[in-house]
Amino acid sequence: MxxxxxxxxxxxxxxxxxxxxxxxxxxxxxxxxxxxxxxxxxxxxxxxxxxxxxTEPALVAAFLLVMVIAATWVVGTRLELARRRLPVIALVVAGAAAAPPGSSSGLPSPYRGRP
Structure with a gap:
């Protein structure tokens, strides 16, 4: 496009x-x-x-960490959650980021059938 x-x-x-x-x-x-x-x-x-x-694995990891923190902060702020709940939200966001595309949506995934 x-x-x-x-x-x-x-x-x-x-x-x-x-x-x-x-x-x-x-x-x-x-x-x-x-x-x-x-x-x-x-x-x-x-x-x-x-x-x-x-191209740099360390920079990718740092970038993902920043993205998880930002997403956690947004969710916590918008839902007005207590700060003690933020680690749970961070785990959910990180888990969703780590899941292969289509793994939980029922949609075809490019990773299925590959070793």
Missing amino acids: NPWSTALAVVLLAAVSFALVARLGAERPWLQPWAIVRARVQLASLSVFRAGII
């Missing part, structure tokens, strides 16, 4: 999101399109960053 078609898809998704949320009468309908654009920028910058570290 080239950058222009990606940009067009993001703009279209943001416009449709804004229209639907505004039609539903949400108090701040611009938050959904803003989240879509922000997520796209974050994912693009993350992919550029990952391309630079993917």
